[in-house]
Amino acid sequence: MSAPDIQAPTAEMMELLEELSAFSAPGDGVTRLLYTPEWRMAQQHLLNRAGESGLKAYSDSVGNVYGRLAGTRPDGKVVLIGSHIDTVVSGGKYDGAYGVAAAFTALGYLNRMYGQPLRTLEAVSFAEEEGSRFPLTFWGSGNVTGLYDGSEAEDCKDSEGVTLLEGMKSCGLGDKEPSAPRSDISAYVELHIEQGIVLERTGMQIGVVSAIVGQRRFAVTVKGTANHAGTTPMGLRRDALAAAAEMMLQMERLAAEAGDPLVATTGRLVVTPNTPNVIPGEVAFTLDVRHSREDELEAFCASVVSAFEEIAERRNVALGMALRLSASPAPMDSGLRAELEAICHQQGRTYRAMVSGAGHDAQLFAPRCKTAMIFVPSQGGISHSPEEYTPPEELAAGLEVLIALLYKLGYEETDEDGLVPQNTKERWT
Amino acid sequence: MSAPDIQAPTAEMMELLEELSAFSAPGDGVTRLLYTPEWRMAQQHLLNRAGESGLKAYSDSVGNVYGRLAGTRPDGKVVLIGSHIDTVVSGGKYDGAYGVAAAFTALGYLNRMYGQPLRTLEAVSFAEEEGSRFPLTFWGSGNVTGLYDGSEAEDCKDSEGVTLLEGMKSCGLGDKEPSAPRSDISAYVELHIEQGIVLERTGMQIGVVSAIVGQRRFAVTVKGTANHAGTTPMGLRRDALAAAAEMMLQMERLAAEAGDPLVATTGRLVVTPNTPNVIPGEVAFTLDVRHSREDELEAFCASVVSAFEEIAERRNVALGMALRLSASPAPMDSGLRAELEAICHQQGRTYRAMVSGAGHDAQLFAPRCKTAMIFVPSQGGISHSPEEYTPPEELAAGLEVLIALLYKLGYEETDEDGLVPQNTKERWT
Numbered sequence: 065m066s067a068p069d070i071q072a073p074t075a076e077m078m079e080l081l082e083e084l085s086a087f088s089a090p091g092d093g094v095t096r097l098l099y100t101p102e103w104r105m106a107q108q109h110l111l112n113r114a115g116e117s118g119l120k121a122y123s124d125s126v127g128n129v130y131g132r133l134a135g136t137r138p139d140g141k142v143v144l145i146g147s148h149i150d151t152v153v154s155g156g157k158y159d160g161a162y163g164v165a166a167a168f169t170a171l172g173y174l175n176r177m178y179g180q181p182l183r184t185l186e187a188v189s190f191a192e193e194e195g196s197r198f199p200l201t202f203w204g205s206g207n208v209t210g211l212y213d214g215s216e217a218e219d220c221k222d223s224e225g226v227t228l229l230e231g232m233k234s235c236g237l238g239d240k241e242p243s244a245p246r247s248d249i250s251a252y253v254e255l256h257i258e259q260g261i262v263l264e265r266t267g268m269q270i271g272v273v274s275a276i277v278g279q280r281r282f283a284v285t286v287k288g289t290a291n292h293a294g295t296t297p298m299g300l301r302r303d304a305l306a307a308a309a310e311m312m313l314q315m316e317r318l319a320a321e322a323g324d325p326l327v328a329t330t331g332r333l334v335v336t337p338n339t340p341n342v343i344p345g346e347v348a349f350t351l352d353v354r355h356s357r358e359d360e361l362e363a364f365c366a367s368v369v370s371a372f373e374e375i376a377e378r379r380n381v382a383l384g385m386a387l388r389l390s391a392s393p394a395p396m397d398s399g400l401r402a403e404l405e406a407i408c409h410q411q412g413r414t415y416r417a418m419v420s421g422a423g424h425d426a427q428l429f430a431p432r433c434k435t436a437m438i439f440v441p442s443q444g445g446i447s448h449s450p451e452e453y454t455p456p457e458e459l460a461a462g463l464e465v466l467i468a469l470l471y472k473l474g475y476e477e478t479d480e481d482g483l484v485p486q487n488t489k490e491r492w493t
Numbered sequence: 494m495s496a497p498d499i500q501a502p503t504a505e506m507m508e509l510l511e512e513l514s515a516f517s518a519p520g521d522g523v524t525r526l527l528y529t530p531e532w533r534m535a536q537q538h539l540l541n542r543a544g545e546s547g548l549k550a551y552s553d554s555v556g557n558v559y560g561r562l563a564g565t566r567p568d569g570k571v572v573l574i575g576s577h578i579d580t581v582v583s584g585g586k587y588d589g590a591y592g593v594a595a596a597f598t599a600l601g602y603l604n605r606m607y608g609q610p611l612r613t614l615e616a617v618s619f620a621e622e623e624g625s626r627f628p629l630t631f632w633g634s635g636n637v638t639g640l641y642d643g644s645e646a647e648d649c650k651d652s653e654g655v656t657l658l659e660g661m662k663s664c665g666l667g668d669k670e671p672s673a674p675r676s677d678i679s680a681y682v683e684l685h686i687e688q689g690i691v692l693e694r695t696g697m698q699i700g701v702v703s704a705i706v707g708q709r710r711f712a713v714t715v716k717g718t719a720n721h722a723g724t725t726p727m728g729l730r731r732d733a734l735a736a737a738a739e740m741m742l743q744m745e746r747l748a749a750e751a752g753d754p755l756v757a758t759t760g761r762l763v764v765t766p767n768t769p770n771v772i773p774g775e776v777a778f779t780l781d782v783r784h785s786r787e788d789e790l791e792a793f794c795a796s797v798v799s800a801f802e803e804i805a806e807r808r809n810v811a812l813g814m815a816l817r818l819s820a821s822p823a824p825m826d827s828g829l830r831a832e833l834e835a836i837c838h839q840q841g842r843t844y845r846a847m848v849s850g851a852g853h854d855a856q857l858f859a860p861r862c863k864t865a866m867i868f869v870p871s872q873g874g875i876s877h878s879p880e881e882y883t884p885p886e887e888l889a890a891g892l893e894v895l896i897a898l899l900y901k902l903g904y905e906e907t908d909e910d911g912l913v914p915q916n917t918k919e920r921w922t
Contacts, residue, residue, distance in 0.1 A: 260724025277723060281769060291874055293758035293781045294706060294850030295689025298748050300874075305759055306745050309738035316735050319727050329722035330734055331769045333762070340710060340760045340779040342877075350769040352722050421723030445720055445729075448771075 156452020
């Protein structure tokens with residue numbers, strides 16, 4: 065069987081994407097939080113659509129929805145393709161939902177066009193990734209990969225005091241035993257909007273993700289002395305905000321020196337007492353650092369801590385830095401990356417290897433199976449906003465690349481583990 | 494009549510100060526806001542004490558309380574001595590109240606010791622200076638000097654929606670015609686705690702104020718682009734907080750170059766959206782600048798505006814700067830300053846000429862009559878706090894200096910305008 069001449073079912077995917085966006089709480093953009101009525105309706109809609117496409121539709125104990133296209137091979141291995149169905153509050157139509165709509169549409173298309181594959185393909189719509197309702201993230205993929213075991217559901221509460229378990233029960237879940245982590249997944253593929261401006265700025269259609277960045281998040285506090293803004297000479301001040309300003313600028317300089325793909329951000333900053341005529345006595349701010357390599361991440365954080373300490377000592381303010389989050393980089397599978405680049409080449413698409421600065425469900429699969437991520441551009445880099453947008457032709461390009469990869473993974477005769485061997489690039493050029 | 498051998502009535506003043514501090518709303522420190530029951534009781538207490546001291550006690554249409562010691566001269570001119578009775582929320586015992594207690598105590602003492610003066614002396618407890626309850630300041634001295642004419646009372650509301658006029662009526666005021674601005678005041682003298690750390694740091698007992706600083710306050714907004722902290726490379730950011738940080742640091746550098754007494758402060762800063770994983774799209778901050786000279790104040794503000802514009806342009810962020818407050822410096826009378834320095838010398842007190850970085854009632858009198866201010870130290874420079882403190886012996890020093898000045902102004906034979914001529918320093922050395 066040779067590489068197919070794909071006519072991407074763009075209209076079908078766009079229709080599904082539009083349908084999903086209608087399952088939203090009132091307000092700007094799309095708001096579809098875990099275990100809400102709109103979330104339940106969206107997942108039910110996908111179950112229906114999967115069934116109509118000839119896929120085996122089912123859901124697991126936490127409400128992840130699957131559409132299974134069973135293969136003829138008896139090894140029981142599965143190629144899983146998907147993303148998450150939940151959104152942030154007043155989010156866009158594309159974050160997560162695009163990858164879900166593309167996965168279900170792609171399997172329906174492959175089933176129609178090529179029938180039963182050699183290897184089992186499953187589309188998935190993960191219950192949750194954003195952490196928008198409950199104080200946890202990756203609840204969907206985390207239950208599949210073993211990050212969670214379901215026991216978290218009793219104690220974890222949303223801002224209204226509703227437990228995760230109560231949320232599950234409101235959607236007809238939570239009564240059966242938690243599903244065990246899946247051990248049958250040999251590969252995971254996720255298509256997603258970039259949520260950044262790299263593809264747009266560089267004029268590329270496709271991003272082949274090389275790694276999802278590792279991350280450190282610090283809570284920083286600087287304590288000086290609050291004092292009268294009029295009566296305290298500049299030389300006698302212990303201004304916590306001036307010290308924080310110097311720290312932020314120094315961090316920015318160090319990040320520029322480190323170069324891409326390192327990013328370092330102070331997104332949140334709170335001043336106390338925050339009154340025009342009082343010198344700030346205390347400033348609390350966050351520091352979010354990301355890099356695709358663990359050693360670079362560590363080295364940068366060490367240089368920031370050292371610079372902050374020097375500034376605090378010189379300015380006679382007290383410095384506190386608490387590590388609040390630490391995640392290792394998740395490299396994508398080099399074989400699948402090579403396949404994706406070959407497909408882009410074959411389809412005549414512009415593409416680039418790139419790091420994902422955002423977290424994705426794929427990072428939970430990367431340590432466990434061959435994992436790939438495909439990005440399409442985000443207009444203006446805007447995401448987590450009603451203004452999130454990618455034109456249909458750019459969404460279609462991602463879908464075509466995905467289908468080509470799934471055709472290879474599902475229908476081509478290759479090695480025994482159900483996946484294309486790494487050195488097959490010549491077949492595509 | 495020669496300079497008296499003053500035995501400052503410290504105990505009497507401390508007793509009055511303690512009594513005043515008991516007129517407070519519940520909570521930490523002293524809270525005595527304009528036209529509240531505790532405010533009314535404090536002013537009534539001063540009326541009673543003034544009467545007991547043989548002063549003519551009266552109040553005006555806005556509730557300023559006076560204790561008048563009438564002179565024998567028929568010119569009708571008055572030397573006014575005092576400060577304000579209101580406080581900030583959870584303020585200290587000393588800010589304002591010290592100057593009030595000292596003024597009423599001093600006149601009672603002078604009356605007891607020396608009888609009727611040549612020139613009329615009046616102690617005053619101004620109704621309001623802090624702006625803690627209603628969105629205006631200097632309501633007391635402003636009605637005496639013509640800054641206000643009483644018409645503001647109908648529209649001005651506190652945070653509960655109560656108008657100034659309703660507040661006045663709750664204290665038995667507001668029914669009669671507003672008092673006209675006073676034209677009989679030939680001099681104003683105010684004794685106050687420093688509210689800063691200059692006297693403490695330099696080991697001085699008395700500050701002879703040379704000027705109350707002029708002030709400019711700007712509301713600054715910096716607009717960049719809010720974006721994902723993980724997916725936006727450093728080189729593609731328009732980070733409003735990084736730009737604001739550079740502005741604040743540059744302002745600090747320019748202030749250091751300008752030198753004392755210039756002070757420049759960012760006391761309030763608010764980040765939008767203020768989320769750890771989003772690059773700040775907008776930052777609003779205040780800029781408070783003070784100097785005793787108008788030309789220096791103007792030059793500094795111009796240099797800051799220019800520096801901010803350069804930073805905004807280079808960083809491709811939008812800058813808005815709105816002038817919210819502009820007050821000219823108020824120089825104190827050089828003749829009265831010389832008198833005060835001579836008195837300090839005579840009493841063997843350490844003293845220094847200094848600028849007041851804080852605003853005071855005296856600044857409203859300075860353009861209208863000979864005006865003087867005397868400072869005593871504030872422990873740790875702390876003010877507007879329950880921890881505000883000055884030891885009794887340091888309060889006593891201020892009282893003694895005040896009494897010596899009032900003796901000169903009230904009892905000595907001098908020129909026809911009722912004030913000591915400027916070149917009389919030799920009589921004190």
